[in-house]
Amino acid sequence: MKERVLSSSSFLTTAVAELPEGRVFALDGQTFIGVAIQIFNIAVICIILYKLLYKPASDILSARTKRIQDRLDALAQKEEEAQALLLEYKEKLTGADEECQLMISKARHEAEDEARRIIAEAEEEAERIKENAALAMERERQMLHREAKDHVIELSVLLAEKALKDSVSPERQDKKFEESLRELGVASWQD
Numbered sequence: 001m002k003e004r005v006l007s008s009s010s011f012l013t014t015a016v017a018e019l020p021e022g023r024v025f026a027l028d029g030q031t032f033i034g035v036a037i038q039i040f041n042i043a044v045i046c047i048i049l050y051k052l053l054y055k056p057a058s059d060i061l062s063a064r065t066k067r068i069q070d071r072l073d074a075l076a077q078k079e080e081e082a083q084a085l086l087l088e089y090k091e092k093l094t095g096a097d098e099e100c101q102l103m104i105s106k107a108r109h110e111a112e113d114e115a116r117r118i119i120a121e122a123e124e125e126a127e128r129i130k131e132n133a134a135l136a137m138e139r140e141r142q143m144l145h146r147e148a149k150d151h152v153i154e155l156s157v158l159l160a161e162k163a164l165k166d167s168v169s170p171e172r173q174d175k176k177f178e179e180s181l182r183e184l185g186v187a188s189w190q191d
Helices: 002-018 031-166 172-188
Strands: none
Touching: none
16 A cells, blocks of 8 residues: 555656646646546446436336325225215214114104003003902901991890890799780780
């Protein structure tokens, strides 16, 4: 590496020594020819690079742009389809809401009808229970009436026995007997 630096520095010193006095570099015919050749070389290299690199890179970028655009178009189409499906589902949902409201209304009416029917049956059942209770009460009243009558008869008999026992002492029996005979005797004589 040192050798290169030394050789290039020696080249520069010899080139500077060859220049005419008072000029930094020489503008002579050979310099113009050298510059023209370099410009020509640069133009050729640019054309070659354009053909080899720019055109294929441009083609690759345009193909990529086309793929991206195709994807964007496909996405836009899918978005339109999704919007259409969303509208369709919203319509179906609205229809389902209406149908649900109709079903709820119908169920409410059926429930009201069923409630009325159950209430009517309950009222009929209550009326039957009242009638059965009234019949049972009437039977019970009649039975109590009979039992009370039987008790009254028993009590009457007991009271009558007691009254007869009290009123019929042996002396009194004799007296009653005589009275009865007299009445019979009078009655038999009169007959």
